[in-house]
Every structure is written in structure tokens, then in C-alpha cells.
Amino acid sequence: MEVIQIVSIGIVATVLVVLLRQSNRNEFALLVSLITGIVIFTIILDKIEYVVETLNNLSRNTNIEFTYFSTILKIIGIAYIVEFGAQISRDAGENAIASKIELGGKVIIMVLAMPILLALMNLIIKILP
Amino acid sequence: MKIVEFLRNWVKDIAIIFVLVSIIEIVVPNNNLKKYVNMVIGFLIIIAIISPFVNLINENYSFDKEVFKEIVNGIEVQNDSNLNLTSMQEKQIKDVYMEKVKEDIKNEISESSDYEVKNIYISIYEDEENYGNIKEIELILEDDIKEKEQQDTINVIKIEEIKMRSTQLDTMELEEFEEDEEVKNIISEKYNVSKENIRVFLNTEGEGEVDG
Known part of the structure; x- marks a missing residue:
């Protein structure tokens, strides 16, 4: 319905x-x-809450740190919100503002991705003899 | 078993991660932010694949060590329960070895001299360095009676002194045997035993019978 x-x-x-x-x-x-x-x-x-909850439960079954997974969910949320704002700006004919909103979204996504990047680099350094 | 557990967890992690990733890929909006999300998902997948091995390295865990530990444990357990068995086994090996040497000497002497060996006593070195080398040989010989009957000759054997051997030999009359150089040479060449350590005796009982 x-x-x-x-x-x-x-x-x-x-x-x-x-x-x-x-x-x-x-x-x-x-x-x-x-x-x-x-x-x-x-x-x-x-509905989104239900889906996210299920995904969380699934990811808790793995040995991977839960924070990484929640980071990815945050990034997806940011992508949606940024898209929402940017499209409204484009509808209003403000392409410049839309691309600024997208720039902000990209920067924040990168900031959120940094811990994962660092963890990955640490892993690679640790696994080298 | 730890290895199987490890592999099981690893494969499970990878499977779950890929299921989640495929769901997320659907959910991600179709704009130019998608490639950033994909990058982060790629990081997550690499972490999922690598991280178990890092844990192994951190715990100084190695498959070889684990396997050898199991083997060594097994051996130790065996040793604990079978300590007596080990010494028994050593004794058996020594007995068999000495039996073989005696057999060999007997054959050698009966082939290359006129005498037949009635009894041999051997003692071997038991220290680490020259374990198994022969220390002393005591031979008790008999004249080869068959040969004698065929040849119909009597060997004259000088009798210097009569020694009564103690313990198990005391029922036999034994003579220190002078014409033993031949026998001694054979043995000392073959087994690398100095001649002083070879003693040869002749059993005189057989001779008495021949005389009578």
C-alpha cells in the first residue's frame, strides 16, 4: 500500500x-x-529502518569490526541526502549550488572513509614480514 | 582443528560481506557519489579478506608450529607410557645383534679352520661413541669330529694349563688353546678386535671321546 x-x-x-x-x-x-x-x-x-537493522544483524555475525559497516551505511545516507538537496537546487536552476552541495557530500564521505583507509593501510603494513 | 575453525570463519566472513555488498550496491543512489561508495566498499572487502591473517601473525600463529606441536605431544604421551617398553626394545635389539654376530663368527670359523665353535661369549661396548663394537670375545672350540674321522688323524694339542671357568662353564674342562693364532687372526681381521681381547679355549671332552 x-x-x-x-x-x-x-x-x-x-x-x-x-x-x-x-x-x-x-x-x-x-x-x-x-x-x-x-x-x-x-x-x-x-522500511529503511527494517532493512538497515537486518543488514546490521548480518554484519554482526562476521568478525569484521561493526564500525566499518555502519560507516558504509552512513555514507549511503549521506549520498541520498546530498542527492536530494542537489536535485532540488538543480530544479530551481541553481547548478552552482547543486555542485557545491555535492562537493560537500564528497568531502564528508571521504572524511568518513578515512578510518577505513587507515585501517586497511595498517593491515597491509602488519601483514608484511 | 584450529585450522579448520579458522578457515570456516574466514569463508563465512567473506560470504556475508559479499551478500551485504551486493545489497548495498542496489541501495546506493545512481549519481556521481556512487564511485566513492564503491571505493569504501572495496576497502571493506579487502579488510575482510586480509584481517584474519593479520590476527594469525599477531598471535605468532603458524600452521607448521601447530602441526608439529600436535606431533610432539603425541610422541611425548607415547614416551610417558612406554618408557619401560623403550628400554626393553633396546635390550632386544642388542640381543638380536649379538646373536647375529655369534652366528657370523661360527660360520666363519667352521669354514676357515678345522674347529667347530661350541660356545661364544661376546661383550660389546655400550657407550655412545663406539656403541656396538665388540669388546671381548670368548670362544670355546671343539675339534671338527667328522673331519677327523674322515682323515683318521689325531691332532696333538699341547696342554699348558687347565683353567676352571667359573659359573656356567664349570661343567666343562677347558684348556687355554695354543694353536689359536689362526682363529684369532680370522676374528680380529673381520671384526676389528685386538687379539688380547680374544680368548680361545678348546673343549677337551670331544678329544677324550676320540681317544677312547
Whole structure:
């Protein structure tokens, strides 16, 4: 049922945005698309939580440090949020701001990836005789 | 068993990691951030593959050591329970060896001289350096009676002194045997024993019978 909710919300929002754009109300069109995104995200939040929980349980069965796996989940979340923001900026015609948002996302992903990188380097150095 | 456990954990880790990674690959949004996520996932996979071996190295664990430890343990256990058995085995080996040497000397002498060997007593060195070398040989000989009957001659043997051998030999009359050089030479050449350590006696009982 969530699928129908999400699709219908999306279609209604699209129609609204098109109408608003035709009546030269671009600022409202932007707000509508923003709110639509947030609403859809709220609907799927439960499902995402379930999926992430399952993945966490799976990864706890391994001997690999759990922090590495949660780092990857964080990175995926960051990728989604950055994409969300960047697309809204692009919709508003602000390509420069969109690419700045993406730059920020990339930098933060790299920062999160650094511990994994360091751990990997440590491993390689340790395993050398 | 530790090796099997190790391999089992390792393969399990790799399998789970790849399942997770394939799920994550689907979830990742299709924009230009995907390659960064892929890079981090690649790191994670490499860590999953390498890290068990690093643990092994840190614990100074090696397959060889483990295997040899098992073997040595087994041997030690065996030794503990079979200490008596080991000394018994040594004694048996010594007995067999001496038996072989006696057999050899008997054959040698009966082939190359007129006498037949009735009894041999051998003592061997038991120290580390020349273990198994012959220390002393005592031979008790008899005239080869068959040969004598065929030839119909009587060997005259000088009798210098009569020694009564103690213990097990005391039932026999034995003479220190003068024409023993031949026999001594044979033995000392073959077994590398100095002549002083070879004593040859002649059993006179046989002679008496021939005389009578």
C-alpha cells in the first residue's frame, strides 16, 4: 500500500508544481517539491529502518569490526541526502549550488572513509614480514 | 582443528560481506557519489579478506608450529607410557645383534679352520661413541669330529694349563688353546678386535671321546 501512497503523492505534487510554474509561482513550486520529498522519505523511513537493522544483524555475525559497516551505511545516507538537496537546487536552476552541495557530500564521505583507509593501510603494513 | 575453525570463519566472513555488498550496491543512489561508495566498499572487502591473517601473525600463529606441536605431544604421551617398553626394545635389539654376530663368527670359523665353535661369549661396548663394537670375545672350540674321522688323524694339542671357568662353564674342562693364532687372526681381521681381547679355549671332552 505504501507504493500507492508514494506514487499518488508524487503525481499530485507533480501536477501542483506544473500548475504553479505555469502561473509563474516558482518559489511555491520549489517548496512543494521539497515538502513532497520529505513526506515520501518519512513514509519509507520505517522500511529503511527494517532493512538497515537486518543488514546490521548480518554484519554482526562476521568478525569484521561493526564500525566499518555502519560507516558504509552512513555514507549511503549521506549520498541520498546530498542527492536530494542537489536535485532540488538543480530544479530551481541553481547548478552552482547543486555542485557545491555535492562537493560537500564528497568531502564528508571521504572524511568518513578515512578510518577505513587507515585501517586497511595498517593491515597491509602488519601483514608484511 | 584450529585450522579448520579458522578457515570456516574466514569463508563465512567473506560470504556475508559479499551478500551485504551486493545489497548495498542496489541501495546506493545512481549519481556521481556512487564511485566513492564503491571505493569504501572495496576497502571493506579487502579488510575482510586480509584481517584474519593479520590476527594469525599477531598471535605468532603458524600452521607448521601447530602441526608439529600436535606431533610432539603425541610422541611425548607415547614416551610417558612406554618408557619401560623403550628400554626393553633396546635390550632386544642388542640381543638380536649379538646373536647375529655369534652366528657370523661360527660360520666363519667352521669354514676357515678345522674347529667347530661350541660356545661364544661376546661383550660389546655400550657407550655412545663406539656403541656396538665388540669388546671381548670368548670362544670355546671343539675339534671338527667328522673331519677327523674322515682323515683318521689325531691332532696333538699341547696342554699348558687347565683353567676352571667359573659359573656356567664349570661343567666343562677347558684348556687355554695354543694353536689359536689362526682363529684369532680370522676374528680380529673381520671384526676389528685386538687379539688380547680374544680368548680361545678348546673343549677337551670331544678329544677324550676320540681317544677312547
